[in-house]
Amino acid sequence: GDSVTQMEGPVTLSEEAFLTINCTYTATGYPSLFWYVQYPGEGLQLLLKATKADDKGSNKGFEATYRKETTSFHLEKGSVQVSDSAVYFCALTPGQDGSGNTGKLIFGQGTTLQVKP
Amino acid sequence: EAGVAQSPRYKIIEKRQSVAFWCNPISGHATLYWYQQILGQGPKLLIQFQNNGVVDDSQLPKDRFSAERLKGVDSTLKIQPAKLEDSAVYLCASSLLWGLRLTEAFFGQGTRLTVV
Numbered sequence: 457g458d459s460v461t462q463m464e465g466p467v468t469l470s471e472e473a474f475l476t477i478n479c480t481y482t483a484t485g486y487p488s489l490f491w492y493v494q495y496p497g498e499g500l501q502l503l504l505k506a507t508k509a510d511d512k513g514s515n516k517g518f519e520a521t522y523r524k525e526t527t528s529f530h531l532e533k534g535s536v537q538v539s540d541s542a543v544y545f546c547a548l549t550p551g552q553d554g555s556g557n558t559g560k561l562i563f564g565q566g567t568t569l570q571v572k573p
Numbered sequence: 574e575a576g577v578a579q580s581p582r583y584k585i586i587e588k589r590q591s592v593a594f595w596c597n598p599i600s601g602h603a604t605l606y607w608y609q610q611i612l613g614q615g616p617k618l619l620i621q622f623q624n625n626g627v628v629d630d631s632q633l634p635k636d637r638f639s640a641e642r643l644k645g646v647d648s649t650l651k652i653q654p655a656k657l658e659d660s661a662v663y664l665c666a667s668s669l670l671w672g673l674r675l676t677e678a679f680f681g682q683g684t685r686l687t688v689v
Binding site for chain 2: 460490492498499500501502505545547559560561562563564565566
């Protein structure tokens with residue numbers, strides 16, 4: 457079945473360091489890909505998304521590119537801040553036609569990011 | 574715009590007791606989801622509704638879990654009887670059906686259940 461695998465955490469970085477969180481997926485058809493973030497004490501929030509191959513999602517300085525050839529959707533940020541400390545989830549929605557229209561999200565296990573001043 | 578509302582925020586029960594969680598989605602969102610998030614894991618879909626009909630309940634443990642969305646708006650998830658392994662955060666989410674496409678899912682803050 458469809459699945460998402462994320463790099464193990466926690467990831468600890470100093471402020472202004474470069475961030476990469478790896479995410480790979482297994483899916484049939486044409487899934488849509490997402491990164492969700494969960495700040496301490498808050499609910500899950502959509503960070504960025506990409507619905508087809510080679511699309512780049514971006515938001516708040518974070519970026520991820522949908523790579524169908526490597527089945528990856530790695531999250532990157534050039535300079536992290538203490539306020540970026542959170543749990544990051546990679547996810548997909550299955551789709552046979554590129555619409556990502558089933559709505560159902562399949563999540564990775566999450567990666568905790570801790571940024572120190 | 575009000576977000577997805579869930580209650581209660583926290584619940585502690587003994588095993589074999591029953592418990593119910595409530596969710597009110599964003600106004601106008603026809604699709605509603607219940608997810609279970611066990612500590613250290615990603616959320617797992619339990620059930621998906623489209624209006625008041627079930628779209629996917631393949632991972633719902635139907636011997637003890639039930640969910641309903643009678644009027645196509647708010648929803649209740651029930652566990653009866655609870656087991657220790659049901660300790661988790663139960664997340665409700667909703668999305669808008671825009672033509673034939675579903676928009677992104679918006680999540681509530683969740684209900685943290687502890688079964689002792």
